[in-house]
Amino acid sequence: MTILDKIIEQKKSELPGLLAQAPSFPAVTKVRPSLYETLMTSNTLQVISEMKRASPSKGDIATHIDPVEQATNYETAGAACISVLTEQAFFKGSFNDLNAVAQAVTIPVLCKDFFIHEVQIDYAKAAGASVILLIVAALTDEQLQALYTYAVNLDLEVLVEVHDIEELQRAVNIGAKIIGVNNRNLKTFDVSLTKTREIAQHLSSSKIAFISESGIWNRDDAEYVANAGAKGVLVGESLMRSGDVQAALQALQIELSTKVGE
Numbered sequence: 694m695t696i697l698d699k700i701i702e703q704k705k706s707e708l709p710g711l712l713a714q715a716p717s718f719p720a721v722t723k724v725r726p727s728l729y730e731t732l733m734t735s736n737t738l739q740v741i742s743e744m745k746r747a748s749p750s751k752g753d754i755a756t757h758i759d760p761v762e763q764a765t766n767y768e769t770a771g772a773a774c775i776s777v778l779t780e781q782a783f784f785k786g787s788f789n790d791l792n793a794v795a796q797a798v799t800i801p802v803l804c805k806d807f808f809i810h811e812v813q814i815d816y817a818k819a820a821g822a823s824v825i826l827l828i829v830a831a832l833t834d835e836q837l838q839a840l841y842t843y844a845v846n847l848d849l850e851v852l853v854e855v856h857d858i859e860e861l862q863r864a865v866n867i868g869a870k871i872i873g874v875n876n877r878n879l880k881t882f883d884v885s886l887t888k889t890r891e892i893a894q895h896l897s898s899s900k901i902a903f904i905s906e907s908g909i910w911n912r913d914d915a916e917y918v919a920n921a922g923a924k925g926v927l928v929g930e931s932l933m934r935s936g937d938v939q940a941a942l943q944a945l946q947i948e949l950s951t952k953v954g955e
């Protein structure tokens with residue numbers, strides 16, 4: 694069983710609890726900019742900055758950090774989006790973290806979880822997310838299409854995550870506009886930025902906003918994935934461990950050599 698299989702089993706076990714009661718969070722009424730538009734129109738590499746307390750690969754990363762303070766620092770430093778890990782059993786996150794962050798910032802907010810059912814999307818929306826993540830490896834084509842359509846109909850944007858070229862094709866087939874390649878192998882936890890380069894070479898449309906996820910630690914890493922074609926990066930651990938979040942984040946905001954969207 695891979696870690697992804699284990700996480701999905703956990704998610705399945707949580708569904709009855711979610712289905713038993715309607716989501717109830719303090720209302721979030723903000724209108725946020727579109728992540729897709731930001732990615733497609735900016736000349737700098739955009740940073741999706743993650744609130745990540747712990748992970749299966751690293752254990753505890755930063756359990757003491759206040760999500761609102763961290764998210765506010767990210768926003769001040771120019772993040773394009775805040776990613777909030779809401780998965781509890783493996784990442785120590787929660788929908789309450791998401792709701793608190795959504796109340797505090799005006800930029801897009803990504804609910805980073807392992808979605809297998811529409812009810813989870815209802816919770817993400819109610820808690821204040823404007824973007825959700827769908828992981829191709831965790832879903833059949835039918836599930837992927839159904840959850841994608843369900844989210845878009847709720848006015849959510851969707852970051853579709855892929856690990857290889859076959860998954861890229863599946864993401865393209867459902868009309869995904871924002872596609873992220875996860876540089877972390879979910880079986881071995883090895884991280885290699887060359888994955889971004891390999892998969893970028895198979896992108897056929899310039900209308901797709903292409904993101905590189907995981908294992909971005911410094912400006913050299915940002916330059917590598919930007920040169921490969923990434924318009925944005927999704928960064929968790931390196932920012933959570935940084936003593937100077939704003940400087941660490943700003944170091945990643947490199948100028949893109951070709952105007953994105955062209």
Ligand SMILES: O=C(O)c1ccccc1NCC(=O)[C@H](O)[C@H](O)COP(=O)(O)O
Nearest residue numbers: 748749750906907908909927928929930
């Ligand atoms: O981070 C993990 O160990 C992990 C394990 C299994 C599934 C997903 C996992 N991470 C989720 C993410 O996608 C990352 O949090 C995100 O891309 C940021 O990665 P990093 O900058 O390396 O913290």
